[in-house]
Amino acid sequence: MPKKKAEIEIRQGGSGRELAYVGRSRVRVSDIAESYRIALDELVVDRINKSLPTLTKEQIYAGIEYWREHPAEIEKVISEDWQAIDKLPIGGAFHDLAMSAFADDWESKEDAIYDQFLDDASSQ
Numbered sequence: 001m002p003k004k005k006a007e008i009e010i011r012q013g014g015s016g017r018e019l020a021y022v023g024r025s026r027v028r029v030s031d032i033a034e035s036y037r038i039a040l041d042e043l044v045v046d047r048i049n050k051s052l053p054t055l056t057k058e059q060i061y062a063g064i065e066y067w068r069e070h071p072a073e074i075e076k077v078i079s080e081d082w083q084a085i086d087k088l089p090i091g092g093a094f095h096d097l098a099m100s101a102f103a104d105d106w107e108s109k110e111d112a113i114y115d116q117f118l119d120d121a122s123s124q
Contacts, residue, residue: 007022008022008023008029009021013028041064045064
């Protein structure tokens with residue numbers, strides 16, 4: 001973690017909108033958020049590729065893009081799948097275990113990316 005918390009300034013951007021900037025820089029918080037999201041997307045695609053090695057990264061990105069374009073359809077299928085698993089004798093326990101393992105692993109990966117981002121930012 002940085003020793004001093006960076007200041008966030010809200011000021012008018014070139015478009016006339018009020019935007020959040022990092023200190024007196026020209027870097028918007030939205031720029032950082034988008035870079036962070038891209039880094040997480042790449043991490044997720046690599047992880048999916050290890051779990052589903054028969055798919056190319058391009059195929060995985062296509063699936064993610066379809067999911068983002070049709071979220072209701074895909075979330076409905078996911079919900080129905082988990083409901084079916086929960087009806088099995090061990091289903092509820094499996095669901096809790098799977099979600100717990102994913103959340104723990106994901107949180108540690110997300111923390112590692114954030115720490116690396118802060119290290120990179122403080123070294124500049």
